[in-house]
Amino acid sequence: MSKNKMKEFGDYQTPIELATEILNYLKGSMEIPKTILEPTCGLGSFIKSARKVFPNATILGFDINKEYLNTLRSDLISEKDNDNIRLNVQNFFEANWADYFKNFNPPILVIGNPPWITSSEMSVIKGDNLPEKSNTKNLAGIEAMTGKSNFDISEWMIMNLSRALNNFKGALAMLCKVSVARKVFSYLIKENSNLNSCKIFLIDAKKYFDANVDACLLFVKFNDSQMNNMTCKVFNGFNDEMMQEIGFDSDILIANVKYHEKWKHLEGKSDYTWRSGIKHDASKVMELIKVGDKYYNCNGDEVQIESTYLYPMLKSSDLVNGNVEQTEKWMIVPQKKIGEETSIIKTVAPLTWNYLKKHSEKLNKRKSSIYKGKPRFSIFGVGDYTFRPWKIALSGFYKTINFHLISPIQGKPVVFDDTCYFLSIDQQQEAVFLSTLLKKDCVKEFFQSFIFWDSKRPITKMILKKLSIEKLIADHEKFS
Ligand SMILES: C[S@@+](CC[C@H](N)C(=O)[O-])C[C@H]1O[C@@H](n2cnc3c(N)ncnc32)[C@H](O)[C@@H]1O
Structure with missing residues (x-):
């Protein structure tokens, strides 16, 4: 199979050890299923494991790939007791799952690992393994279901199966990206679904699929006798203690409900404004290295330039590594x-001026439309705040929250690249006081209640803006 075809069909088969671990976990965690459905079963790891763990269940396996089903059939023939397994070629998008489920004997277990590809990645490789436009309209619109026009195929499939399962007693256990699992959970809560519990088990996607994504097993129970629970517990693997509990506060998805309960009194507007660093989209031109009192470009050539427009710079990596007192950038x-x-x-x-003019071709070629019609050599993310002497900064890119007090370097205010966020302050005393406050555990926990660490940019300005620094100061004064 070509690389693009593999991508289009999300063709990464689940290793049997992982499927077996999941089935063994399910055995102790749900009522014994009478019907098991694997809607995109491929070479059938889940079918093979399910057969062993739930020998009395009727097992239905589907896939769009006939060859896979043939291979699975011949694998199964060599084993005994296969009368209760049915395999059929089926394009997921052409099935009416809700109707189909009516023929099943509950409890129903829907299990599997649907393709991991987004609709926009699909259009890049010119694939068409997508729900039909007309079909999606009938299903209340893909945007209504997934919340946007670029969606994960697995997100669409899992939401669809959840909708179908909602009227039956059963459970859904599917491998997917953590971000997809969260979206499905949000969807189920917003739709007032008959879910009783929702859990996310983080798995090591590098180990099992050689993929660099945050992946998990999403496990949802429907119409069970348990009390309804509107949160989703997150575990690190199948034997571990709970790491965090996701939930809702009004319409906002909360990453850690325990921390949110503890610190939500600190939420509110603030007179302090978080800023992002400078955006120029031309690091090879705009960024230089200073050695002694000479400046060099990225090729190591000396650049003759005045210091008038030059400022010491820190990047996300400097902030994360704590290299904040000196810089050569x-x-x-x-x-x-x-x-x-x-x-x-x-x-x-x-x-x-001569230096910028010499590199004007590179600067003029910058793709972003924000530079169009602007003065030559324009940058973004600049204002009075850039030139205030004191800053409290952090990176938005890494999986840590570490605020740093940044003082001027060689007598000049420090600037940041656009992956960093910062507050800018005139007075040293105020900056020192605020940075001490922001380094407190309560602030970490406050922000952790909103941060989903698997996001591309986990920390955003929107999250930072949630903290009322004035309330933080008042809280500190009350308890000190
Ligand atoms: C990530 S693999 C997982 C296979 C199997 N579920 C497992 O866990 O090993 C995704 C599977 O989805 C199948 N698939 C992709 N698009 C499909 C579609 N539209 N309808 C049915 N199956 C599809 C692929 O052939 C592939 O076997």
Whole structure:
């Protein structure tokens, strides 16, 4: 199978050890199923394990790939007791699962590992393994179900199966990306589904699929006798203690309900504004290395340039590693505010002007439309706040929350790249006081209640804005 075809059909078969571990876990965690459905069974790891763990259940396996089913059939023939297994070629998107489930004997277990590919990745490889447009409309619209036009195929499939299972006693246990599992949980809560419990078990996708994604088993029980629980517990593997509990506060998905309960009184508006670092989309031109009092470009060539527009720079990696007191990285900051005319540089700093002009082709080629119609060499994420001497900064990219107090370097205010966030402050005393407060555990826990660490950029300005620094100060004064 070609690489693109593998991508299109999300063709990464589950290793039998993982399928067996999952089935063994399910055996102790749900009523014995009478019917088991694997809607995209491929080479059948789940079918083979289910047969051993639930020998009396009727097992139905489907896949779009006929060859896989043939291989699975011949694997099964060599074993005994296969009368209760039925395998059929079926395109997932052409089945009416809700109708189909009416023929099943409950409890029903829906299990599997549907394809992991997004609709936009699908369009890049020109694949068409997608739900039909008309079909999605009948299902209340793909956007209504998935919340947007770019969606994971597995997200669509799991939501669809959950909808079908909602009227029956049973459970759904599916491998998927953690972000997909969360979206399915949100969808089920918003739809007022008959779910009784929802759990996420993190798995090591590198080990089992050689994939660098945050993956999990999503396990949802429907119409069980248990009390309804509106949270989703997250575990690290199948034998571990609970790591966190996801839930809702009004319409907002909360990453850690325990921390949220503890610290939600700190939520609110603040007069302090979180900013992102400078965006220029031209690091090879705008960023230089300073050694002694000389500046060098990325090729190691010396650059003749005035220091007027140069500022010491820190990146996410510096903040994460705590390298914040010195830096050899310097950034050309040609504007004091967005849209400021740049032609003045010609007179104020002719060497800088010549340098920028020499590289104007690269600067003009910047793809983002934000640079169109703006003065030459424009940058973004710049304003008065960039030039205040004191900063409290953190990276938005890494899986840690570490605030750093940043003081001027070589007499100049420090600037950041656009993966960092910061507060800018005029007075040293205020900056020291605030950075001490922001380093407290309560602030970490406050933010952890909103952060989903598997996101591409886990920490965002929206999350940082949730903290009322004034309330934090008041809390601190009350208890100290
Ligand atoms: C990630 S693999 C998992 C296979 C199997 N469930 C397992 O756990 O080993 C995804 C499977 O989905 C099948 N598939 C992809 N698109 C499908 C579709 N539209 N209808 C049915 N099966 C599909 C592929 O052939 C592949 O076997």
